[in-house]
Amino acid sequence: MRDLHEITLTVNGREHTLAVEPRRLLVDVLREDLGLPGTHIGCEHGVCGTCTVLLDGASIRSCSTLAVQVDGRSVRTVESLASGPDLHPLQEEFWDKQGLQCGYCTPGMLMRAVEILEQEPDPTPEQVREEIASNLCRCTGYQYIVEAVLAAAPRLRGGQQWDPTAGTAATVPTEAKA
Structure with missing residues:
Protein backbone atom coordinates (compact mmCIF):
# COMPACT_ATOMS: atom_id res chain seq x y z
CA MET A 1 0.00 0.00 0.00
CA LEU A 81 1.21 33.70 -19.33
CA ALA A 82 -1.11 33.62 -22.36
CA SER A 83 -4.64 34.86 -22.04
CA GLY A 84 -6.66 32.72 -24.42
CA PRO A 85 -5.30 33.32 -27.91
CA ASP A 86 -3.40 36.44 -26.78
CA LEU A 87 0.25 35.88 -25.98
CA HIS A 88 1.96 37.56 -23.06
CA PRO A 89 4.36 40.36 -24.15
CA LEU A 90 7.30 38.13 -23.21
CA GLN A 91 6.00 35.34 -25.42
CA GLU A 92 5.47 37.77 -28.28
CA GLU A 93 8.97 39.17 -27.93
CA PHE A 94 10.55 35.72 -27.72
CA TRP A 95 8.74 34.97 -31.00
CA ASP A 96 9.62 38.29 -32.65
CA LYS A 97 13.26 38.33 -31.53
CA GLN A 98 13.79 34.60 -32.25
CA GLY A 99 14.59 33.89 -28.64
CA LEU A 100 12.96 30.49 -28.79
CA GLN A 101 14.90 28.60 -31.50
CA CYS A 102 14.26 24.91 -30.73
CA GLY A 103 11.92 25.91 -27.90
CA TYR A 104 13.00 23.37 -25.33
CA CYS A 105 14.35 25.89 -22.81
CA THR A 106 11.64 28.45 -23.62
CA PRO A 107 9.12 27.68 -20.83
CA GLY A 108 11.81 27.86 -18.16
CA MET A 109 13.36 30.96 -19.74
CA LEU A 110 9.97 32.66 -19.89
CA MET A 111 9.23 31.98 -16.25
CA ARG A 112 12.70 33.15 -15.24
CA ALA A 113 12.16 36.31 -17.34
CA VAL A 114 8.81 36.93 -15.61
CA GLU A 115 10.57 36.81 -12.26
CA ILE A 116 13.36 39.10 -13.48
CA LEU A 117 10.92 41.72 -14.78
CA GLU A 118 8.75 41.54 -11.68
CA GLN A 119 11.82 42.21 -9.52
CA GLU A 120 13.41 44.79 -11.85
CA PRO A 121 10.98 46.34 -14.36
CA ASP A 122 13.78 48.23 -16.13
CA PRO A 123 16.78 45.88 -16.26
CA THR A 124 20.01 46.55 -18.08
CA PRO A 125 21.29 44.07 -20.67
CA GLU A 126 23.97 43.02 -18.18
CA GLN A 127 21.38 42.34 -15.48
CA VAL A 128 19.31 40.20 -17.83
CA ARG A 129 22.38 38.22 -18.94
CA GLU A 130 23.41 37.60 -15.36
CA GLU A 131 19.91 36.58 -14.25
CA ILE A 132 19.15 34.20 -17.13
CA ALA A 133 22.55 32.51 -16.78
CA SER A 134 20.87 30.08 -14.38
CA ASN A 135 18.96 28.57 -17.32
CA LEU A 136 20.74 26.76 -20.12
CA CYS A 137 20.05 27.28 -23.82
CA ARG A 138 21.96 25.38 -26.47
CA CYS A 139 20.57 27.19 -29.51
CA THR A 140 20.45 30.96 -29.20
CA GLY A 141 23.70 32.05 -27.60
CA TYR A 142 21.38 34.00 -25.25
CA GLN A 143 21.58 37.28 -27.21
CA TYR A 144 18.11 36.87 -28.73
CA ILE A 145 16.68 35.95 -25.34
CA VAL A 146 18.25 39.04 -23.76
CA GLU A 147 16.81 41.19 -26.55
CA ALA A 148 13.38 39.64 -26.07
CA VAL A 149 13.38 40.31 -22.31
CA LEU A 150 14.56 43.88 -22.85
CA ALA A 151 11.89 44.45 -25.53
CA ALA A 152 9.15 43.08 -23.26
CA ALA A 153 10.17 45.13 -20.23
CA PRO A 154 8.93 48.52 -21.47
CA ARG A 155 5.80 46.92 -22.90
CA LEU A 156 5.01 45.61 -19.45
CA ARG A 157 5.72 49.03 -17.94
CA GLY A 158 3.83 50.76 -20.79
CA GLY A 159 4.87 53.44 -23.25
CA GLN A 160 8.37 52.49 -24.35
CA GLN A 161 10.12 49.96 -26.54
CA TRP A 162 13.66 48.64 -26.38
CA ASP A 163 15.95 49.89 -29.16
CA PRO A 164 18.75 47.31 -29.46
CA THR A 165 20.73 49.52 -31.85
CA ALA A 166 20.84 52.38 -29.35
CA GLY A 167 20.99 50.17 -26.26
CA THR A 168 18.22 52.18 -24.59
CA ALA A 169 14.48 52.31 -24.21
CA ALA A 170 12.85 55.11 -26.16
CA THR A 171 9.36 56.52 -26.00
CA VAL A 172 7.41 55.40 -29.03
CA PRO A 173 4.43 57.41 -30.28
CA THR A 174 1.12 55.69 -29.58
CA GLU A 175 0.26 55.25 -33.27
CA ALA A 176 3.59 53.43 -33.87
CA LYS A 177 2.85 50.76 -31.25
CA ALA A 178 1.52 47.48 -32.52
Whole structure:
Protein backbone atom coordinates (compact mmCIF):
# COMPACT_ATOMS: atom_id res chain seq x y z
CA MET A 1 0.00 0.00 0.00
CA ARG A 2 1.37 3.38 -1.01
CA ASP A 3 1.81 6.14 1.52
CA LEU A 4 -0.12 9.10 0.08
CA HIS A 5 -0.19 12.65 1.42
CA GLU A 6 -2.95 15.09 0.67
CA ILE A 7 -1.68 18.45 -0.53
CA THR A 8 -3.42 21.59 -1.63
CA LEU A 9 -1.70 23.97 -3.99
CA THR A 10 -2.79 26.84 -6.16
CA VAL A 11 -1.56 26.49 -9.73
CA ASN A 12 -2.08 29.41 -12.10
CA GLY A 13 -4.78 30.79 -9.84
CA ARG A 14 -6.72 27.52 -9.43
CA GLU A 15 -6.67 25.55 -6.21
CA HIS A 16 -6.05 21.80 -6.45
CA THR A 17 -6.17 19.12 -3.77
CA LEU A 18 -4.27 15.96 -4.62
CA ALA A 19 -3.08 12.78 -2.93
CA VAL A 20 0.60 12.28 -3.79
CA GLU A 21 3.42 10.00 -2.79
CA PRO A 22 6.02 11.81 -0.67
CA ARG A 23 8.69 11.22 -3.34
CA ARG A 24 6.57 12.63 -6.20
CA LEU A 25 8.20 15.55 -7.99
CA LEU A 26 6.37 18.80 -8.64
CA VAL A 27 7.14 18.63 -12.37
CA ASP A 28 5.40 15.24 -12.59
CA VAL A 29 2.35 16.50 -10.70
CA LEU A 30 2.11 19.53 -12.99
CA ARG A 31 2.50 17.56 -16.21
CA GLU A 32 0.75 14.28 -15.41
CA ASP A 33 -1.80 15.01 -12.70
CA LEU A 34 -2.79 18.55 -13.65
CA GLY A 35 -2.35 18.24 -17.43
CA LEU A 36 0.05 21.18 -17.73
CA PRO A 37 2.75 19.94 -20.14
CA GLY A 38 4.33 23.38 -20.70
CA THR A 39 6.86 22.79 -17.93
CA HIS A 40 9.57 20.76 -19.62
CA ILE A 41 11.75 18.05 -18.11
CA GLY A 42 15.40 18.40 -19.08
CA CYS A 43 18.32 17.23 -16.98
CA GLU A 44 16.21 16.00 -14.03
CA HIS A 45 18.93 17.28 -11.67
CA GLY A 46 17.96 20.95 -11.32
CA VAL A 47 20.82 22.16 -13.49
CA CYS A 48 19.35 23.16 -16.87
CA GLY A 49 16.32 25.23 -15.85
CA THR A 50 13.84 23.89 -18.41
CA CYS A 51 11.52 22.95 -15.55
CA THR A 52 11.55 26.43 -13.96
CA VAL A 53 8.27 27.56 -12.42
CA LEU A 54 7.48 30.32 -9.96
CA LEU A 55 6.71 29.28 -6.40
CA ASP A 56 5.16 32.18 -4.50
CA GLY A 57 6.79 34.45 -7.09
CA ALA A 58 10.32 32.99 -6.93
CA SER A 59 11.78 30.68 -9.56
CA ILE A 60 12.44 27.08 -8.57
CA ARG A 61 13.39 23.89 -10.35
CA SER A 62 10.27 21.73 -10.37
CA CYS A 63 12.32 18.62 -11.23
CA SER A 64 14.08 18.75 -7.87
CA THR A 65 11.16 19.96 -5.75
CA LEU A 66 8.89 17.46 -4.08
CA ALA A 67 5.18 18.11 -4.49
CA VAL A 68 4.68 17.81 -0.73
CA GLN A 69 7.04 20.77 -0.30
CA VAL A 70 4.60 23.09 -2.07
CA ASP A 71 1.56 22.20 0.03
CA GLY A 72 -0.41 25.39 0.69
CA ARG A 73 1.63 27.45 -1.75
CA SER A 74 1.13 29.10 -5.13
CA VAL A 75 2.75 27.88 -8.35
CA ARG A 76 2.82 29.68 -11.71
CA THR A 77 3.67 27.79 -14.87
CA VAL A 78 4.19 28.96 -18.44
CA GLU A 79 0.53 28.22 -19.10
CA SER A 80 -0.34 31.22 -16.90
CA LEU A 81 1.21 33.70 -19.33
CA ALA A 82 -1.11 33.62 -22.36
CA SER A 83 -4.64 34.86 -22.04
CA GLY A 84 -6.66 32.72 -24.42
CA PRO A 85 -5.30 33.32 -27.91
CA ASP A 86 -3.40 36.44 -26.78
CA LEU A 87 0.25 35.88 -25.98
CA HIS A 88 1.96 37.56 -23.06
CA PRO A 89 4.36 40.36 -24.15
CA LEU A 90 7.30 38.13 -23.21
CA GLN A 91 6.00 35.34 -25.42
CA GLU A 92 5.47 37.77 -28.28
CA GLU A 93 8.97 39.17 -27.93
CA PHE A 94 10.55 35.72 -27.72
CA TRP A 95 8.74 34.97 -31.00
CA ASP A 96 9.62 38.29 -32.65
CA LYS A 97 13.26 38.33 -31.53
CA GLN A 98 13.79 34.60 -32.25
CA GLY A 99 14.59 33.89 -28.64
CA LEU A 100 12.96 30.49 -28.79
CA GLN A 101 14.90 28.60 -31.50
CA CYS A 102 14.26 24.91 -30.73
CA GLY A 103 11.92 25.91 -27.90
CA TYR A 104 13.00 23.37 -25.33
CA CYS A 105 14.35 25.89 -22.81
CA THR A 106 11.64 28.45 -23.62
CA PRO A 107 9.12 27.68 -20.83
CA GLY A 108 11.81 27.86 -18.16
CA MET A 109 13.36 30.96 -19.74
CA LEU A 110 9.97 32.66 -19.89
CA MET A 111 9.23 31.98 -16.25
CA ARG A 112 12.70 33.15 -15.24
CA ALA A 113 12.16 36.31 -17.34
CA VAL A 114 8.81 36.93 -15.61
CA GLU A 115 10.57 36.81 -12.26
CA ILE A 116 13.36 39.10 -13.48
CA LEU A 117 10.92 41.72 -14.78
CA GLU A 118 8.75 41.54 -11.68
CA GLN A 119 11.82 42.21 -9.52
CA GLU A 120 13.41 44.79 -11.85
CA PRO A 121 10.98 46.34 -14.36
CA ASP A 122 13.78 48.23 -16.13
CA PRO A 123 16.78 45.88 -16.26
CA THR A 124 20.01 46.55 -18.08
CA PRO A 125 21.29 44.07 -20.67
CA GLU A 126 23.97 43.02 -18.18
CA GLN A 127 21.38 42.34 -15.48
CA VAL A 128 19.31 40.20 -17.83
CA ARG A 129 22.38 38.22 -18.94
CA GLU A 130 23.41 37.60 -15.36
CA GLU A 131 19.91 36.58 -14.25
CA ILE A 132 19.15 34.20 -17.13
CA ALA A 133 22.55 32.51 -16.78
CA SER A 134 20.87 30.08 -14.38
CA ASN A 135 18.96 28.57 -17.32
CA LEU A 136 20.74 26.76 -20.12
CA CYS A 137 20.05 27.28 -23.82
CA ARG A 138 21.96 25.38 -26.47
CA CYS A 139 20.57 27.19 -29.51
CA THR A 140 20.45 30.96 -29.20
CA GLY A 141 23.70 32.05 -27.60
CA TYR A 142 21.38 34.00 -25.25
CA GLN A 143 21.58 37.28 -27.21
CA TYR A 144 18.11 36.87 -28.73
CA ILE A 145 16.68 35.95 -25.34
CA VAL A 146 18.25 39.04 -23.76
CA GLU A 147 16.81 41.19 -26.55
CA ALA A 148 13.38 39.64 -26.07
CA VAL A 149 13.38 40.31 -22.31
CA LEU A 150 14.56 43.88 -22.85
CA ALA A 151 11.89 44.45 -25.53
CA ALA A 152 9.15 43.08 -23.26
CA ALA A 153 10.17 45.13 -20.23
CA PRO A 154 8.93 48.52 -21.47
CA ARG A 155 5.80 46.92 -22.90
CA LEU A 156 5.01 45.61 -19.45
CA ARG A 157 5.72 49.03 -17.94
CA GLY A 158 3.83 50.76 -20.79
CA GLY A 159 4.87 53.44 -23.25
CA GLN A 160 8.37 52.49 -24.35
CA GLN A 161 10.12 49.96 -26.54
CA TRP A 162 13.66 48.64 -26.38
CA ASP A 163 15.95 49.89 -29.16
CA PRO A 164 18.75 47.31 -29.46
CA THR A 165 20.73 49.52 -31.85
CA ALA A 166 20.84 52.38 -29.35
CA GLY A 167 20.99 50.17 -26.26
CA THR A 168 18.22 52.18 -24.59
CA ALA A 169 14.48 52.31 -24.21
CA ALA A 170 12.85 55.11 -26.16
CA THR A 171 9.36 56.52 -26.00
CA VAL A 172 7.41 55.40 -29.03
CA PRO A 173 4.43 57.41 -30.28
CA THR A 174 1.12 55.69 -29.58
CA GLU A 175 0.26 55.25 -33.27
CA ALA A 176 3.59 53.43 -33.87
CA LYS A 177 2.85 50.76 -31.25
CA ALA A 178 1.52 47.48 -32.52
